[in-house]
Amino acid sequence: MSPLxxxxxxxxxxxxxxxxxxxxxxxxxxxxxxxxxxxxxxxREPSVVGSEDSFFRVLRRELxxxxxxxxxYHGVLVAQxxxxxxxxxxxxxxxxxxxxxxxxxxxxxxxxxxxxSELTGDSVSEQMLHTIENRFQGQRVQxxxxxxxxxxxxxxxxxxxxxxxxxxxxxxxxxLEYLQPGTPVSFLDRLQFNDGYISAQLDNVxxxxxxxxxxxxxxxxxxxxxxxxxxxxxxxxxxxxxxxQRLGTDRLIALDTSPYHSREAADEQLVTLRRKDASADxxxxxxxxxxxxxxxxxxxxxxxxxxxxxxxxxRPKPYSLGRTExxxxxxxxxxxxTGTTLxxxxxxxxxxxxxxxxxxxxxxxxxxxxxxD
Numbered sequence: 352m353s354p355l356x357x358x359x360x361x362x363x364x365x366x367x368x369x370x371x372x373x374x375x376x377x378x379x380x381x382x383x384x385x386x387x388x389x390x391x392x393x394x395r396e397p398s399v400v401g402s403e404d405s406f407f408r409v410l411r412r413e414l415x416x417x418x419x420x421x422x423x424y425h426g427v428l429v430a431q432x433x434x435x436x437x438x439x440x441x442x443x444x445x446x447x448x449x450x451x452x453x454x455x456x457x458x459x460x461x462x463x464x465x466x467x468s469e470l471t472g473d474s475v476s477e478q479m480l481h482t483i484e485n486r487f488q489g490q491r492v493q494x495x496x497x498x499x500x501x502x503x504x505x506x507x508x509x510x511x512x513x514x515x516x517x518x519x520x521x522x523x524x525x526x527l528e529y530l531q532p533g534t535p536v537s538f539l540d541r542l543q544f545n546d547g548y549i550s551a552q553l554d555n556v557x558x559x560x561x562x563x564x565x566x567x568x569x570x571x572x573x574x575x576x577x578x579x580x581x582x583x584x585x586x587x588x589x590x591x592x593x594x595x596q597r598l599g600t601d602r603l604i605a606l607d608t609s610p611y612h613s614r615e616a617a618d619e620q621l622v623t624l625r626r627k628d629a630s631a632d633x634x635x636x637x638x639x640x641x642x643x644x645x646x647x648x649x650x651x652x653x654x655x656x657x658x659x660x661x662x663x664x665x666r667p668k669p670y671s672l673g674r675t676e677x678x679x680x681x682x683x684x685x686x687x688x689t690g691t692t693l694x695x696x697x698x699x700x701x702x703x704x705x706x707x708x709x710x711x712x713x714x715x716x717x718x719x720x721x722x723x724d
Contacts, residue, residue: 383713385567387549389413390560391542394551397495399448399535400460403578405500406444410559410576417566419574424595426578426588430562432571438722439573439603439690440565441589442558443580443676447701449492449536455528457536459520461581486702487511487522491539494527504530505539538703550706553697555580557707558606561716569723577676586679593688601634603690604641605677606715608707609655610700617696617707621714622652625692629671630678638691644721650714655694693718 398406407428411421419430428444450460490508495501506526514521527536543550562574575592577585593599611617622645627633645652656672663669681689695715697707 382564382568382716383709386560386564386712386716387542389563390549390551390557393556393560393563394540394542397448397493397500397535397537398444398446398556399450399495399537400445400579400581401450401463402460402495402497402535403445404498405495407576407578410444410563413563414566414574417563419566424588424592426584427592428576429592430566430574430576432566432573434571435573436598436600437572439575439600440562440570440606440719441575441577441603441676442562442606443555443577443585444559445579445581445585446537446552446554446556447581448538449522449524451494451527451530451532451534451536453532455524455530457522457524457527458517459522460535462519490703492524492527492536493539494530494534494536497533497535503534506536540703543704547710548706548708549712550699550704552703553695553705553707554608554701555606557608557695557712561606561712561719564716565719565723568720570719572722580676583674583679586676586683589676590680590683590688593684599684599687601686601689602637603677603680603688604637604719605675605690605692607675607692607694608697608700608705609694611696611698614698614706617698620651620653620696621708621711622650622718623655623692623694623696624652625655625675625677625694627656628673628675628678630674631681631686631689633677633681633691634686634689641691641693641718644718645714648714648717648721650718 393409396406396409407423410428411423414421414430419432422429448460449457450463452458452463487508488510491505492508493505494503496503504527506524508522509525510523511520538552540552559576575589577588579585609623624638624641625633626638642652659670659672675692677690677692693715695707695711697705699705
């Protein structure tokens, strides 16, 4: 047994598992270990918002190795099996990071001035900006060449604050004073294991890893990997692909993580679904189908829009439902391209220690495996 198998065996000991035990959605230990190996590998590859090219090449290699037909367009990588229209999955592959914007000046890459025309102020990322501004002190970072992803140096964040004029997080970084404007800087990230949970900057590399794992298990549908979701652009890249193909669908499932304010709140469900976001109602058919499959498998689930509505009853300033890639696609096409979301409950959202339970990951994989004959 490999070291990772031994780790998984220890982590999912029923005595240490979250309230909703893995037994509700069984998955072989060796399968979970195989998935975690994929995730560990992908986490080490940089994919800062707006500089995803090198990560696209990594994905392409992994997917072609398992026989998928892979095509790279601007902003979207598309992998297809032998039954491409049966089910479609999508996942954005950009991760938060920094961008050098001047002499020893670093900004949160998603919200640089060039992206702010796409941001409406009611996305989850924007709403959480003030919440996360003080979380980065002492965080190690590494710089890469924009297109190739070649490593060019490391530094440490010493201070971060929100600039009211630029409406963005500004970072002070020690050790990267020599960088030129336009250089992406990623958080130094490694997968961590702790008592049935995994932590890293999971949003949304974990979904990319799940899709690769599903192709290895025999998935024959279509998967779209999109760039720049955190800056509000990914839906445009996905839409352009559907337009090229002159194709519509109501069975697109967008995989992602979903933030909760506490571990207790996150562990109330293994799977998070949505009926809608701030942009549009999702496709009721596939949304209900996912809920029904969860019920059949004994997987606890909930609807994030219901959760937000309940939380807003006690908040002085209500939270938005957020604007997701799925909602924007649905609204832009008047429902011609639509579907639903399938999300992993997490805490410490948009940090290098975003945390999910292995029980939740296993449940998501088990749920999606039911679509594979």
